Amino acid sequence: MDPRLLSICAVHGVFLRRGANDLGYRDETIKKLVEARIWHRVRRGAYVFGETWRASDPSEQYRLFCLAAARQSKTEVIASHTSAVGFHGGPLWGLDTSVAHLTRTDGRTGRKAAGVQQHRGTLLDGDVVDVDGRPVISPTRAALEVTTLAPVEASLCVADDFLRRKLTTPEQLASRYALMTTWPATLTTDLVIRLADGRHESVGETRTAYLIWREGLPYAEPQFEVYDENGVLVARLDFAWPEHKLFLEFDGIQKYVKPLREGETITDVVLREKHREDLVCALTGWRCIRITWTDLARPHVMVQRVRNLLGSKSPV
Template sequence: MNSISGIDLRHDNLFPTRELLAAGQTDKSIAAMLQADVLHRVRHGAYTYAAHWNELDEVEKRMLVAHAVLLNARAPVALAGPSAADVFGVPVWQMGEEVHLARLDGKAGRREAGRVEHRGHTVCEDLTIRNGIPVTSGTRTAVDMIALADTEHALVTVNGLLHAKETSIELIQRRLESMTYDPHTLNAPVVLGLADGRCESAGETRTFCLCRRHRLPMPIPQVEIRNGSGKVVARVDFAWPELGVFAEFDGNVKYLRLRRPGESIEQVVLREKRREELICGLTGWRCIRIIWADLHHAERTAARIRATLDGLPWAA
């Protein structure tokens, strides 16, 4: 990777304009490096290497932008809502690219290019530090997501926070009860009534919501499969044991996550197929595989699930 003389990059490969200028660069030379694809402008006043930016995934890019906002913040703030969730490494679904901040000085928040400031009463337990970054706690992040999003979008992140042990239903309820009345949290009972930390991904939570929305029997998440000796040999994303059906959600990165050192994607797929055969052989259950595209055709997917649960063939 190219280097810029005089610049000592931090671990995040992010540096503001003032550091470039202090190292002897000029507006003209910065513009030339942008044109030559050596630098990438993360946001106004903050840059990184273009090669570094191109290596980042969607979440990592959002986190780098959020860090750039913190570097240039003129008031005491902490990352909040979906921006805090990214730092915790939990799912965020379709919450936009804006950086969400909790303003800590009690002054009115504002919205400007790429950032949203939220004013609210913040107590000590609402804040924490992760990797040197100030963020709202897992509990406060869950509360903020309930206020910011509809039930399904909020539930994706709340389930992620529960699964990561960053909060609990009891802690979220306690924090909500201690807050001044907020009409934006009226859906909290619905979200918390559905919340289940056993859901490990956005896709699993959304599949769970699909079943509820279409009045299907609700599945049990993360069901263990045992062999004749009682040993756990597999675990499935969802199951309807009494109906003899299990479901697996195949997300965009599932097979990358399952890949072992030196293993190709093709080998992972074959191993997953053998795993499915083992589960079917041990239980006699039928398998439903769901992908992201299926969630965009909810009616059709619900009909497929219903037919499988009823032991019927799928409609063409």
């Protein structure tokens, strides 16, 4: 790797063709480096080293794409909307990551071309924050901006994540929303603010809560705490219907990967989770329903299953 290009990447995340040309790389050489996968073209005229791209997950690849778009902009811009969500480490589920969203600082009308959407927006105090030395739209404003582009479910995933990580608060969302009097496409923004709940600890949990609300199921208490006879906390349940003696656990892969202790396998974690479930059922007399991403892909089946259990007092 060329140390000169490495230093550029350290500052800007990507390097541009014109910068490579200035260092002596001719266009024909650049083409061959890309074909050999030594360099990777993030977008036309912007590159990273192939190793960097292949080692990046989809979220990081989208961030690099946004950095390239901002770097190539002919006017001063700030990562906003979906792009700001990526820079803040938020969930990109359900969001369109084929477009980089950038807000102009000159107040002029934005344009859309080649996977880049420029926005015109009035920036108020607190709307811009520093992320790794770069100006980015604040989490509060970004969560609201996303509601103008994405469906309620995807927008909720962002709002819940930012609330859980304390990047914003319900009060901040509501007060900033009150100033969005001239923003277009905000019909669902108020709904997202009202449904957002920072107690949901993953995209899967947010989607489950939204499904419960959308289908008119009884409200399920998130992160319901269960104590033993000595008053010791033994479990925190993803969702609970105490009056129906039923609780629901969302089984995403992270539930079984994150708790891995030194020397443990996923099987060990699964067995420990099963022991936890058995203990909760023994202490409360409740029943448990477990769902996965597959269940969310066929919501009507999952909802009917929950309805049946809510209306039944017999064991699962």
